Amino acid sequence: MKKSAVFLTNVLGLHIALVASANATTTLIDDVTVFDSTGKAPYVSDVIIENGRFVSIGKDLSKPDGALVVDGKELSMVAGLTDVHVHWTASRAEVATALLEHGVTTVTDFHSSPDSYASKRKWHESLISPHVAYAARIAPPGGHGADWADERMTRLVASPEEAQKVMEYLDTYQPDVVKVFADGWRYGNPKEDTDISLHALKEITKQAKMRGWPVLTHTVSVDGGKRAALGGVSAIVHAIQDEPTSDELPGLLVDNNVFYAPTLAVYELRPDKLSGYSKIQIAVGKNRQKFSEHNLQAFMEAGVKLALGTDSGIGRTPFGESSVHEMELMVDFGVSAADALIAGTKGSADALGLASDRGTIEEGKRADFVLVKGSPWQNISDYRNINAVFIDGEQVVENGNLMGAQGPDTPPASPAKRLIDDFEREDGKTQYGTLRKSDIDYSFPRSHVLMTTKPGAKVNDHDLSVAIELENKPKPKAGVIFPLSDGSFYPVDAAEFNGIAFEINAKPGVYIVALDSYGGKGTVTIDVIDGWQNVVLPFDSFTGEEPLDINRLLSLSISVAGKGEEAYWMELDNVIFNK
Structure with a gap:
């Protein structure tokens, strides 16, 4: 396989790094079981891909001249995962490889300053990479997220006027999404940070939506969830876990079309984390997870739309592996395997404003998909049985391993x-x-x-x-x-x-x-x-x-x-x- 190149395209106002083959091929995947994430039952079909898009889906399709044929028997086709909460805290080549080898084809980057976007977009031209949506970071003064680096990394907003100025500043760098550290509750720690005000949050979302930038929030409390919903955000990308949800909150999330990505993986009390925790910390963590489970079930029953996020790169939460495990944790908390898979594909793409371009297996959509052995809509862990991963219709992973040589760990000097x-x-x-x-x-x-x-x-x-x-x-x-x-x-x-x-x-x-x-x-x-x-x-x-x-x-x-x-x-x- 020839190494993929990255180009920039504009999808619904979002500038996303997209992988495309230097020599695009036409591919026919024959007799594959398709779970298309639209809500339909799985079905057996042929799928033709041209120029990075699904062009035909149906039975007994004729092979296009010169097409590469993939035998889909005993395989299932699902859309690639989108992880809406990723911090690129390691080598970008290392992160890109780990994500792709776990079937993650679109991710956010919550860990970059705006002045680095252009350089990193350029660098991804030399990597085999998932699509990357760069997030502008905004916090209130004294808020979570503003406790490291300076305002070049995380802009401070306390008023509508400041929100307008910050958005004008960001126009120069063109982020793909905006992350607001809206909630100051620090998981039961007596030392709490500052919450953003509702009037400032409303202006941020107003200004962002004018520019086509979805707004995602760090929200972890019931009161913060209400503020996020009333503020008009696109998605909450953490678990609400300070207490059981109020009767009002699920309806507010539904009425305001707010997606919910609970990032259960980062909060999981794994053995490698427990060794450094006190008994009190473990007890507090278990209690928070109970609230996370209760609230996820309440939101799901109310019809809140789910997305997939992990906070990978933070708290020893591994890249790629956590995205798959997040779906497993959703299922453990009461979400069906099919709904968890839809959350990780269609739901997450929709939360980023990309649902018309990817996230489902449909004609005209971007051909980002995974071939697996098994039925992950019945047993979510079957998603781990990856046979192949495709980005823009080009195969980048075979039998769980990256195809071709990944780019260098660091850029050239x-x-x-x-x-x-x-x-x-x-x-x-x-x-x-x-x-x-x-x-x-x-x-x-x-x-x-x-x-x-x-x-x-x-x-x-x-x-x-x-x-x-x-x-x-x-x-x-x-x-x-x-x-x-x-x-x-x-x-x-x-x-x-x-x-x-x-x-x-x-x-x-x-x-x-x-x-x-x-x-x-x-x-x-x-x-x-x-x-x-x-x-x-x-x-x-x-x-x-x-x-x-x-x-x-x-x-x-x-x-x-x-x-x-x-x-x-x-x-x-x-x-x-x-x-």
């Missing part, structure tokens, strides 16, 4: 340029064309960083002025990050240089300079005194637990770690790779 940032660009970007980011400590309360360029001491010269306020918490830290590519995704090779250098004028103290790379990170501390000084740091002065790879550098940061409620300032200029 480009040669590093000497000048990283001199703060002279009118668009406010670094000389690498990237957006500067705040380096902020993890978890609430979070330290604060304010950056602005200002005139320097020389004519037509500018410096970066950084104001820092450290929060009252253990080991507060804050500073500035200089990405070496958009979203720090494509690395640079700095082998021709000896280190980095910059000019700094700052409040005296100990500052931390860090270089991030694929595979490792190195840091060095510097003592800053009064007045401007030139700092030169050889690469071999950077140390860390994993060796720094100067051939695959991702970013440079300059930060300060001090005591809570301390204020710092620094001015920076002429940040370079040094020879």
Whole structure:
């Protein structure tokens, strides 16, 4: 098989990475049992696929000239799974392979900053990959999801006016969906985060729907479910598990056409998780799962439409395997095997606004499908018996294993340029064309960083002025990050240089300079005194637990770690790779 290429298409306003063969073939699958996810009973049929679409489904179809014929006897055809809740926290090649080998053909990406979308879409051209829908992350100030990285990763919204501005910002990057961290309940932990307000959520969904972007929410409580329904979201992509559902909530979800993907897999008390839990944590977790089961049954009985999500990539929830196991857990909680399969195919595609394009086996639909041995609509675990997986009509998996060589684990490096940032660009970007980011400590309360360029001491010269306020918490830290590519995704090779250098004028103290790379990170501390000084740091002065790879550098940061409620300032200029 020739390696697949990825192109971008526009489906109902969504820009999705789609896999297509370099030489598209016509395929006839003969005498296969079809479960089409439309609600029909399974039936035996021939299926013809051309140009990545199902073109004919029926008995005794004539073989098209030159068609590849697949014997479908003793096999079942089902639509590929769509997982609406995935965090790409590992190598993208590794994740893509695991998903495809488990029959997952469309997924979201909840773990990427908007400035990285274009780079990652480009990178997937070199991978054998499922379709990827990139999610813009939004949270209220102090809300779950805003406790790591900075606003380049998760935009903060507390009002309708801020919602409008954030959507205008996102127009530049064109996400495929929007994820709102709407619910601050933290699973019984006394330290809760902030809920988003209903009026802010309504404006987010209004603005998103104008752009054709479905809105998915992190919602885990009954009150949060009501807010999500009244806010007009497309789907709730976590289990509601703080208490038994109110009598009102199921009807609200139905009336507002909200899909429900309970992500049971991430909450499962697996043996590999229990070893690190206390008896109290285990008891609390079991109680939450009881509420999850009760509420799933109540929603199902009320007619709430189900989708499949896993939160894979978080909490040791494996990619691909969890998507199949999610359906098994649905069945354990009272959903029929057929309905679980429909949730994972048609339901999830519909939740992402893609139901007219995929999710069912119908003429005209995208030919993303799986051939399995068995009848997963009767025994859901039969979905594990994968014979073949097809994306856009091209086979990518055979007998559970990826066909052909997967692309590299990391993107190729480009040669590093000497000048990283001199703060002279009118668009406010670094000389690498990237957006500067705040380096902020993890978890609430979070330290604060304010950056602005200002005139320097020389004519037509500018410096970066950084104001820092450290929060009252253990080991507060804050500073500035200089990405070496958009979203720090494509690395640079700095082998021709000896280190980095910059000019700094700052409040005296100990500052931390860090270089991030694929595979490792190195840091060095510097003592800053009064007045401007030139700092030169050889690469071999950077140390860390994993060796720094100067051939695959991702970013440079300059930060300060001090005591809570301390204020710092620094001015920076002429940040370079040094020879």
